[in-house]
Amino acid sequence: MTRAWLPLVLMTALIIALGIYADAHSSAFLSKENLSSLLLAALPLIIVSMGQAVALLVGGFDVSVAALMTFCVVLASFTLTPTTSGFALVTGSLALIGVGIGVGLFNAILIRVLRLPSIVATLGTLSILEGGSLWLRGYPQGAINTDVTSALTKSVLGWLPIAFVVVVAVAALADGWLYRTRSGLALRAVGTDERSARRLGMPTGRIVILAFVVCSVMASIAGFYLAAEVQVGSPIIGNQALESIAAAVLGGASLAGGRGSFFGTMLAAFFLTEIDNVLPFFQQPTEYAEMAIGALILLALVLYQAPELIARFRSSRQSIDAVDAPATAA
Amino acid sequence: MSNPGPVTSDVLSVRGLSKAFGAVQALLDVSIDCRSGEIHALVGENGSGKSTLLGIASGFLAPDEGTVEIGGSRLAHHSPAAARRLGLGIAYQDYSHVLDLSVAENLFLAAPADARPAYGQMQSWAHETLATFNLDIPVAAPTGSLPLADRQLLEVAKALLTKPKVLLLDEPTTALGPQDVDGFHTLVLEQVRQGVGVVYVSHRLPEVLAVAGRVTVLRDGVGQGTFEAASVSEDELVALMIGRPLTVAFPERPPLPERADVVLAVAGLRGERFGPVDLEVRKGEILGIAGAEGNGQVPFLRALAGVEPAVGTASCDGAKLDTRSPAGPLRAGVVLLSGDRKGEALFPVLSVRANATIQVLRRLARGGIVLRGRERRAISGLVERLRVRMVSSEQPVQSLSGGNQQKVSLIRPFLRGDVKVILAEEPTQGVDVGARFDIYEALRAKADEGVAAVVKSSDPIELAGLCDRVIVMSRGRIVQEIPRHELGERRIVEAIVGSREGAQT
Numbered sequence: 001m002t003r004a005w006l007p008l009v010l011m012t013a014l015i016i017a018l019g020i021y022a023d024a025h026s027s028a029f030l031s032k033e034n035l036s037s038l039l040l041a042a043l044p045l046i047i048v049s050m051g052q053a054v055a056l057l058v059g060g061f062d063v064s065v066a067a068l069m070t071f072c073v074v075l076a077s078f079t080l081t082p083t084t085s086g087f088a089l090v091t092g093s094l095a096l097i098g099v100g101i102g103v104g105l106f107n108a109i110l111i112r113v114l115r116l117p118s119i120v121a122t123l124g125t126l127s128i129l130e131g132g133s134l135w136l137r138g139y140p141q142g143a144i145n146t147d148v149t150s151a152l153t154k155s156v157l158g159w160l161p162i163a164f165v166v167v168v169a170v171a172a173l174a175d176g177w178l179y180r181t182r183s184g185l186a187l188r189a190v191g192t193d194e195r196s197a198r199r200l201g202m203p204t205g206r207i208v209i210l211a212f213v214v215c216s217v218m219a220s221i222a223g224f225y226l227a228a229e230v231q232v233g234s235p236i237i238g239n240q241a242l243e244s245i246a247a248a249v250l251g252g253a254s255l256a257g258g259r260g261s262f263f264g265t266m267l268a269a270f271f272l273t274e275i276d277n278v279l280p281f282f283q284q285p286t287e288y289a290e291m292a293i294g295a296l297i298l299l300a301l302v303l304y305q306a307p308e309l310i311a312r313f314r315s316s317r318q319s320i321d322a323v324d325a326p327a328t329a330a
Numbered sequence: 331m332s333n334p335g336p337v338t339s340d341v342l343s344v345r346g347l348s349k350a351f352g353a354v355q356a357l358l359d360v361s362i363d364c365r366s367g368e369i370h371a372l373v374g375e376n377g378s379g380k381s382t383l384l385g386i387a388s389g390f391l392a393p394d395e396g397t398v399e400i401g402g403s404r405l406a407h408h409s410p411a412a413a414r415r416l417g418l419g420i421a422y423q424d425y426s427h428v429l430d431l432s433v434a435e436n437l438f439l440a441a442p443a444d445a446r447p448a449y450g451q452m453q454s455w456a457h458e459t460l461a462t463f464n465l466d467i468p469v470a471a472p473t474g475s476l477p478l479a480d481r482q483l484l485e486v487a488k489a490l491l492t493k494p495k496v497l498l499l500d501e502p503t504t505a506l507g508p509q510d511v512d513g514f515h516t517l518v519l520e521q522v523r524q525g526v527g528v529v530y531v532s533h534r535l536p537e538v539l540a541v542a543g544r545v546t547v548l549r550d551g552v553g554q555g556t557f558e559a560a561s562v563s564e565d566e567l568v569a570l571m572i573g574r575p576l577t578v579a580f581p582e583r584p585p586l587p588e589r590a591d592v593v594l595a596v597a598g599l600r601g602e603r604f605g606p607v608d609l610e611v612r613k614g615e616i617l618g619i620a621g622a623e624g625n626g627q628v629p630f631l632r633a634l635a636g637v638e639p640a641v642g643t644a645s646c647d648g649a650k651l652d653t654r655s656p657a658g659p660l661r662a663g664v665v666l667l668s669g670d671r672k673g674e675a676l677f678p679v680l681s682v683r684a685n686a687t688i689q690v691l692r693r694l695a696r697g698g699i700v701l702r703g704r705e706r707r708a709i710s711g712l713v714e715r716l717r718v719r720m721v722s723s724e725q726p727v728q729s730l731s732g733g734n735q736q737k738v739s740l741i742r743p744f745l746r747g748d749v750k751v752i753l754a755e756e757p758t759q760g761v762d763v764g765a766r767f768d769i770y771e772a773l774r775a776k777a778d779e780g781v782a783a784v785v786k787s788s789d790p791i792e793l794a795g796l797c798d799r800v801i802v803m804s805r806g807r808i809v810q811e812i813p814r815h816e817l818g819e820r821r822i823v824e825a826i827v828g829s830r831e832g833a834q835t
Contacts, residue, residue, distance in 0.1 A: 176439035189428045200440050201411040
């Protein structure tokens with residue numbers, strides 16, 4: 001149990017520490033304007049990272065998520081133009097979600113039916129989507145409907161985006177589902193030991209396919225918020241693939257599958273965005289952010305796996321000793 | 331096969347099953363049925379098709395031909411979930427536990443919807459459930475931390491949660507001590523009294539015959555008949571289990587010198603799945619390890635090679651063997667021929683030459699550069715001697731047949747020259763008959779040079795023909811030792827099935 005709380009505690013501490021440090025440097029950090037832009041800027045990464053966490057939970061990776069987000073932005077510049085209105089806005093939005101479902105199914109088929117390693121399969125999808133974005137928009141072009149974007153980014157109290165509140169609530173509910181229901185337990189079981197899960201009669205194939213579809217749909221929803229940020233059909237903006245994996249891992253996901261936390265992922269994604277956000281206050285170049293993120297992932301992996309490695313070492317010793325111990329059964 | 335037949339009280343009815351894995355016919359037209367309230371034993375040697383039969387009956391494998399009926403309904407869609415729905419429970423020999431999850435979580439996942447408590451009540455529910463089976467297992471502990479005996483009993487408890495009409499048990503007592511077996515049988519008999527039909531796979535004839543009503547024998551994937559357990563003796567069953575035609579010759583066994591030096595000495599060695607084991611192997615001797623699969627033979631061999639963790643001591647030529655990593659035994663001249671040829675023994679995409687010379691490259695190099703000419707000269711004689719059939723030594727080793735791949739891994743101990751012990755795991759598995767003799771001859775040739783060889787094999791004919799002495803392992807320990815003058819297929823099988831247990835130890 002302590003192991004599960006470690007990422008949440010660590011991420012919260014880091015967010016607060018960095019915030020205090022930034023506030024000491026510049027009073028602008030806690031201004032309404034900056035808070036609002038920080039929370040909005042964090043949304044695409046938070047949403048896509050929560051999707052990524054689902055893929056990691058079943059023991060896979062999805063590196064095509066950023067390319068899918070970009071593709072959705074480009075697509076939005078066609079289906080949600082400034083002149084689109086009424087019912088066309090609904091179908092235009094559904095087109096983006098539909099693309100998410102389609103890409104998710106495509107990935108799932110490559111992984112489950114054609115048995116490609118998920119990292120390779122989604123790398124291929126990434127390339128196809130990147131090419132598709134550039135084919136539709138050779139350069140940033142095509143404004144996106146501002147009615148949609150302002151509705152998405154609507155705030156209360158002048159700084160708190162409603163969408164952010166919703167995302168936090170969803171993350172908390174999703175963790176409740178993952179750790180307090182049978183289907184959540186089933187997802188973790190499939191990610192930890194697929195053969196045993198199948199022997200217990202679980203529909204392992206369906207669960208994995210569903211996980212990749214959810215991951216892609218989350219990426220396409222993240223695409224909406226990316227579109228709200230850039231407001232133009234840019235074919236080269238999404239670069240959150242590694243960051244989304246980083247956020248899920250920092251938030252407590254195991255690269256081997258079966259473990260993760262949506263709330264932790266949300267905190268970690270927020271923290272990664274916070275790093276980007278505060279660097280200008282210190283007049284530091286943004287390259288530092290990338291280096292810091294890379295170092296953080298490695299540090300988190302070592303820190304989180306350490307108890308597990310120690311436990312594994314101990315139990316292998318103990319179970320050798322247990323061979324001679326009298327069995328406890330009646 | 332077209333008409334469904336009359337309605338019976340059979341809870342499991344399997345008709346005309348056939349299944350092939352590549353060229354190997356694992357099952358051929360096998361039928362078996364199990365009535366409500368009956369224990370039906372399924373016996374046979376290693377590789378006779380018992381596990382394949384259970385795999386198909388439980389929906390994990392799809393048959394090539396034949397039908398499975400559970401509780402009178404045909405299993406149309408071959409999946410474990412479908413078989414469970416029809417009323418089949420199975421306890422796998424290698425378990426279905428998610429080891430990272432707790433005992434309670436594993437039980438919860440195994441429970442059907444109507445038997446499942448609220449998520450929050452999982453722990454107390456798991457405790458009560460285990461109590462009804464008279465099991466005392468800590469429910470909050472990760473399943474991976476349980477002793478093997480508990481894991482085995484938990485596996486059976488999980489299978490019973492679905493209240494199955496038919497329960498399949500695959501070697502359910504491998505990890506249990508004799509006193510636990512009695513308790514386990516009480517649990518099973520209680521289920522039988524309530525009308526459950528049990529298919530009980532075991533190689534321990536005395537154990538299984540003590541509780542079974544009928545018994546079916548499999549040999550080489552073919553049914554040898556079904557008998558009333560009370561009317562058939564262990565001897566008769568053993569006779570049905572053995573008796574494959576002899577298809578391969580064995581090399582001459584020279585007489586062992588009366589007092590050859592001990593090369594490999596093992597004292598109190600134990601690991602997670604075996605031990606403690608005490609053993610001595612002499613110069614020039616080929617020692618066979620027999621036993622039903624999963625009784626510690628493979629972990630023991632691997633522990634000697636430093637591939638699996640173990641405590642206790644082993645020494646080679648009087649010097650203590652450092653078994654903490656594979657490097658120690660290798661340095662000391664102890665070589666493992668892994669049964670997992672593609673995964674462990676060979677580099678499938680590398681050439682025959684590279685695979686053969688990989689351990690001795692330093693000797694074949696000048697100034698750090700490996701000389702191809704030297705490599706080829708070094709192996710050419712051995713390739714001929716072992717009769718490796720290949721087009722060129724630059725051919726990737728994966729393009730060779732199984733037998734020729736094994737011969738390539740056998741070149742290594744010949745090349746090294748300083749090998750003292752060869753540990754061979756299933757050296758002729760997947761090897762065609764023609765290549766077998768060459769492999770036996772190579773092992774015998776090394777033995778004649780003074781090497782001590784330990785051969786783990788699931789084939790009693792092979793052990794009887796090749797070895798100077800055979801030990802039989804059960805539940806991780808050596809239970810019998812068979813000297814050369816007693817060796818024979820029947821003698822070994824009798825020792826494995828325990829019908830002559832205690833005859834000598």
